[in-house]
Amino acid sequence: MWKLIFSKPFNNHLINTNKHNTYLLSCIIQSFSTCNALYAKKESPSSPSKKSTSPPNTIQATMSISAAPAGTVLQGINYLKDGTDPIALPDHEYPEWLWEILDEKKQNEWANDPTSRQFLRKIRRDKIRDANFDKDKNK
Amino acid sequence: MSSRSGALSSAATTIRILIPAGKATPTPPLGPALGQRGVKAIDFCKQFNDRTKKILPEVPIPTLIDVRSDRSFSFVIKNPPTTWFLKRAAGVEKGASKPGSEIVGKVTLKHVYEIAKIKQQQANMQHLSLRGIVKGVIATAKSAGIEVVN
Numbered sequence: 269m270w271k272l273i274f275s276k277p278f279n280n281h282l283i284n285t286n287k288h289n290t291y292l293l294s295c296i297i298q299s300f301s302t303c304n305a306l307y308a309k310k311e312s313p314s315s316p317s318k319k320s321t322s323p324p325n326t327i328q329a330t331m332s333i334s335a336a337p338a339g340t341v342l343q344g345i346n347y348l349k350d351g352t353d354p355i356a357l358p359d360h361e362y363p364e365w366l367w368e369i370l371d372e373k374k375q376n377e378w379a380n381d382p383t384s385r386q387f388l389r390k391i392r393r394d395k396i397r398d399a400n401f402d403k404d405k406n407k
Numbered sequence: 408m409s410s411r412s413g414a415l416s417s418a419a420t421t422i423r424i425l426i427p428a429g430k431a432t433p434t435p436p437l438g439p440a441l442g443q444r445g446v447k448a449i450d451f452c453k454q455f456n457d458r459t460k461k462i463l464p465e466v467p468i469p470t471l472i473d474v475r476s477d478r479s480f481s482f483v484i485k486n487p488p489t490t491w492f493l494k495r496a497a498g499v500e501k502g503a504s505k506p507g508s509e510i511v512g513k514v515t516l517k518h519v520y521e522i523a524k525i526k527q528q529q530a531n532m533q534h535l536s537l538r539g540i541v542k543g544v545i546a547t548a549k550s551a552g553i554e555v556v557n
Contacts, residue, residue: 335556336515344495345521347466347487356517365538366516369545370555 334359420444422472425488428459445478458484467491485529489547492522503552511552519544519555 336342338358346353359367368374378386422440431437431452441448451472459468472482494502497512523540526532532540548555 333557334515334517336517340517342496342515342518342521344498345492345518345525347463347492347525348461349463350461354521362517362520363537366520366541367557369538369541370516370557 419473419475422474423469424472425467425469426455427464428462428466428468429456429464431455441472441474444474446472446474446480451480451482455482455484483530485531486525489522489526489544490551492525493518493544493548493551493553496522497553499553506550506552509552510554513554513556514548515556519548 334356336356338356340356342354342356344353378384381387422444424436424440426437432448437452438448441451455470462468466487469485469488470482471485472480474480490502493514494500494512496518497514499512501511503509503511519541523537523544526540526544527535527537545555
């Protein structure tokens with residue numbers, strides 16, 4: 269179930285720390301899992317879980333199983349003398365956007381939403397490109 | 408990275424070059440490039456090896472060497488190239504000769520995440536979101552013929 273979030277853009281986006289947002293949209297339709305995770309985290313205090321690292325329900329539902337299970341040594345990443353290759357953490361300890369990033373459909377969803385930041389950005393950039401093209405022709 | 412040829416010895420120039428960590432002063436690539444601009448190769452190599460002593464030997468380090476008109480120099484060190492990390496993580500010596508139609512190795516999303524974390528420490532990437540960097544690493548993997556798997 270997704271809900272419309274009436275709020276300032278990206279103040280409630282969990283991971284995005286982009287400093288260049290200046291849009292004042294009154295509602296944002298976020299991707300499903302981010303939206304749900306936000307509400308899941310707000311509701312969790314009422315039902316405390318026994319394990320401190322138990323995964324939120326949404327990640328279990330949307331997560332795909334990683335080829336590198338927790339505890340795998342990620343070889344070849346370390347390049348310092350006194351460092352070691354990092355060890356894979358359990359899947360739910362990685363940010364949620366990571367599991368969707370290979371899904372082409374989800375990554376291109378913004379094209380259907382005319383109020384999304386990427387959509388407006390594309391319009392703006394196309395305008396700039398057209399304006400520059402016109403300027404060149406006049407030369 | 409090839410070094411740019413300086414026009415005049417008095418002009419301030421920038422040299423972009425890949426140097427194996429802890430092992431500077433090979434005459435062919437580095438020596439002439441520095442010598443042309445009047446920089447003493449030995450001085451540079453001492454400083455470079457000093458700065459890279461915590462890094463595993465032979466790791467390629469992209470460096471930007473700024474040579475000023477009075478023959479003084481300063482240099483910036485970055486972390487190893489993304490393709491180097493990816494090839495190492497996939498256990499592959501060389502990238503694909505025909506990326507797109509050829510796949511040479513596989514890497515998981517967790518590998519990509521860790522590589523992105525290292526890349527984020529670089530000075531020119533610190534303003535980017537980790538998600539953006541991960542996307543970049545995936546694109547680099549695609550151009551090297553390395554498949555990124557869940």
